[in-house]
Amino acid sequence: MKKYATVNGKIIVGLTENIELRSNNGNKKQVMAKVDTGATRSSIDIKLASKLNLGPVIKSKMVKSASGTRLRPIIEAEIIIAGKKIRSEFTLADRTHMMYEVLIGVNVLKHEFLVDPSKK
Secondary structure, three states: OOOOOEEOOEEEEOOEEEEEEEOOOOOEEEEEEEEOOOOOOEEEEHHHHHHOOOOOEEEEEEEEEOOEEEEEEEEEEEEEEOOEEEEEEEEEEOOOOOOOOEEEOHHHHOOOEEEOOOOO
């Protein structure tokens, strides 16, 4: 496993990170995720969530994004990022037109992560 640097006990991640998504029934997949400190909540592509059988939808919330304000379903999912297992809420969105299927927002980063934009 890759060793991550820490500062005051917080793990340093870059603007993109290889993560593992895990479903309740044992499905898992590694994907490259975009780390976005401007995003309040993390997001997963709806087709990827369906393929991995992530869910169920626990609630919906109005979310502002570059493409406007929309009501999005929210699921709870488990990821491993920088060697740390996190269970958090993710909105479901059509991310097929975006470079990354998963966006990591502040709701995950608050679990003791620091972002270094120069980190490769």
